[in-house]
């Protein structure tokens with residue numbers, strides 16, 4: 485049987501807040517997994533542990549206990565070994581787009597890390613990726629500040645997918661956008677996943693956005709996964725009282 489692309493097994497993460505202060509348990513025995521071509525939505529209120537889950541999955545934060553597996557093997561510790569194989573799309577594209585770099589250079593950069601060379605060498609793939617996210621290749625010469633928020637998020641997605649990663653974390657990736665722009669980016673994520681086949685964690689406090697892209701949903705509360713369900717089942721008959729409260733607020 486093929487192992488999940490990404491599996492978090494019994495992971496606990498604590499943050500220490502200085503001498504004498506009690507540590508905060510951000511993740512408490514969290515277990516979840518996601519298969520190729522599938523999106524797991526991760527929902528929960530602010531502080532429930534969603535972002536920490538994404539960081540652990542990407543190897544950006546080492547668990548205090550538990551294991552993270554990538555394609556069945558323990559996640560490589562060296563960032564170099566993970567480069568290009570797992571990527572993140574964050575809430576504010578400015579976190580991943582250098583304001584001094586032209587769009588084309590930003591999209592080519594992850595390829596350069598893997599294969600060497602810059603935009604000139606990778607131009608064809610950058611142009612194809614720009615078309616894939618419904619932007620004109622002419623955009624390659626522009627700077628981030630010359631684009632709209634929705635266009636910048638398309639560029640972040642292009643940059644994340646240019647190396648054909650197996651796994652992508654979307655952390656509040658549409659939360660800063662207008663609702664109509666959000667809908668187009670969500671459609672884009674669904675289409676690109678069908679084409680590229682990556683596994684994804686879609687982290688959001690926005691339950692409507694999660695519903696649009698996820699096959700399954702994990703509900704987090706105080707660092708614990710309190711419910712894990714197929715999307716349809718979750719939105720029709722949530723089981724945990726906390727899930728019901730979240731959905732009532734929707």
Ligand SMILES: Nc1ncnc2c1ncn2[C@@H]1O[C@H](COP(=O)(O)OP(=O)(O)OP(=O)(O)O)[C@@H](O)[C@H]1O
Nearest residue numbers: 499508509510528529530531532533534535536537
């Ligand atoms: N670097 C850190 N140092 C100390 N505490 C942290 C750190 N990062 C997260 N925490 C704490 O861990 C808990 C989980 O935080 P996390 O950011 O994962 O939640 P979240 O669900 O993503 O929230 P939000 O939606 O507000 O980003 C919170 O109590 C938070 O204060």
